[in-house]
Amino acid sequence: MSDVSTELGNAGTAIRKANDEGRAALVGYLPAGYPTVDGGVDAIKAMVDGGVDVLEIGLPYSDPVMDGVTIQRAAEIALAGGLRIRDVLGTVEKVAAYADLPVLVMTYWNPIERYGVDRFAVDLAAAGGAGLITPDLIPDEGAEWIAAADKNELDKVFLVSPSSTDARIGLTTASCRGFVYATAVMGVTGARDQASDLAAPLVARTKAATGLPVGVGLGVSNADQAADVAAYADAVIVGSAFVKALNAGGPAGVRSLTESLAEGVRRERSTPVAR
Amino acid sequence: MTAVLPDQLGHFGRFGGRFLPEALIAPLDELTTAWQQAMADKTFTDEFERMLREYAGTPSLLYDATRLSDIVGARVLLKREDLNHTGAHKIRNVLGQALLTKRMGKTRVIAETGAGQHGVATATACAYLDLECVVYMGEVDTERQALNVARMKLLGAEVIPVKTGSRTLKDAINEALRDWVASVDNTHYLLGTAAGGHPFPAMVRDFVRGIGDEARAQSLELLGRLPDAAVACVGGGSNAIGLFAAFVPDTEVKLYGIEAGGDGYETGRHAATITAGQVGVLHGARSYLLQDEDGQTIESHSISAGLDYPGVGPEHAWLAETGRATYRPVTDAAAMESLRLLARTEGIIPAIESAHAIAGTLEIAKELGPEATILVCLSGRGDKDMDTAGEWFGLIDGTGKA
Known part of the structure; x- marks a missing residue:
């Protein structure tokens, strides 16, 4: 944390702007290419119109071990439709041109390694992308990505988990730029009825290790859950619920869910969230 | 004999490592510690x-296959893993x-299975040791392998x-990993091959290395020297690494891994991961894998379900890159011909997987010459493959009768 403004990067700066308004930021996820490349762009634009603060665009992958069935199905449909990495970069470019907010790509590691780590970093930056969230890349294996991201001033969002030791949280947060992604549950993506009692202690442990914003994802699907998480986290990350909203109501459904979640993260907090 | 590799983070050169969700890293560290302590504890070993x-x-027999040797044109020794309980080397790992x-202190075991062999072996070990057992199996495979589903259920497992x-298999692994992320407190993922994130490749190797340790001692006793070559089929690569581990330091012993060439490597319909030669990350480790230009996994093709996997264990990738072992494909047709050859010459019906090793041996013998002695891992028996063999050779008529 030698230079906090640098570490905050693109997404962290946007999250802190929301925090300065006394609220948590809303981070919204949708996969590129779902249901089609153009349809995906429209759906992501609907998140922007609904008031999301940071965007995550998923890069569909054949073997998504961190994803529950909702996002798995979306990835399968995108790939069956012939989606290529260049289409993902094209989606980033269109969305970044449309919206003045950070656009991150969430991706499993092999497609990036195959594309070429340096080449991807350069092309992502050129498309206006803000960085990567890497669910199956730990900093221990991430030297090449870390170097490429630093060179291109891209965010590096690694994950911490309820099972992470304090030592691992220290290692991981020291490698992050932008924010830290805290997974609220031991499990995969997907809506859950029950709030997680693992998330708040994890956020507290993470904040003890870093000054970076901490976002909480996995299982948040409605405004009440978003408000609950916003009470202790800097950002609330929602994914599968957006895919479901898109399935049920198209871009209008996505926009409606975004507005509802944006209201959730703005509800009055009983106590201020420590930085 | 303790191997130097992998390093502490599970790397075999540039291969191996851990490419998995952070949620699994602490549990994998715990597993690594538990395994290393167990292997150092005489009570456990x-x-x-x-x-x-x-x-x-x-120990399984080392069998001097004289009639097969006549046809092969070199002396062939078969390591009879097919005679183990449940009919394959896999019982050692499970x-x-x-x-x-x-x-x-965990009470629940999950496993993936392709055709069902690892599932049956896992269900067997869980019945024997009184553990809850859940097996993930691709829906396509449950339909193709109904008999193995019945076996697992009879043994008390949930499929x-x-x-x-x-x-299929790769998706069964994905689903087992998804279960494990949510259940790791009380559940062990009993991975079926020497692949995956650290410590699985090294741990599975050490549990199956009895194949090679026994065969090395048996060769010395029978021949008074080591064999000239050791040959095994490679899908994920557990029987091969189990055979090779003992011989890696014996540089005079050539090591050959036989991959599934499917319809022929040149057709693109195969499972010859190392031969295809593309490095990437799948199921937790860096190794060779079948992938497209965008790094999406390509489905593999082999008549042998046990070899029909688009990845391979990272230690094999390292042995290939360093040149210590040689990997080559044989086609479905060559493997099936060798299956029949072994049946007719020795009265042994091998698994189709193991038949690939025999087919490879026919080629290798030509290169090594008649004075050579070749050790071959007969990794499993062929009972499970009789439907496929019956169909291939036209032994079953339209009413399903032989």
């Missing part, structure tokens, strides 16, 4: 050896990991058909 001896029937599961992705 004695019990493992007792189970192998009294329950699995090891007993080791199941015993480790008990030691860690969950996987309905996502290609609905």
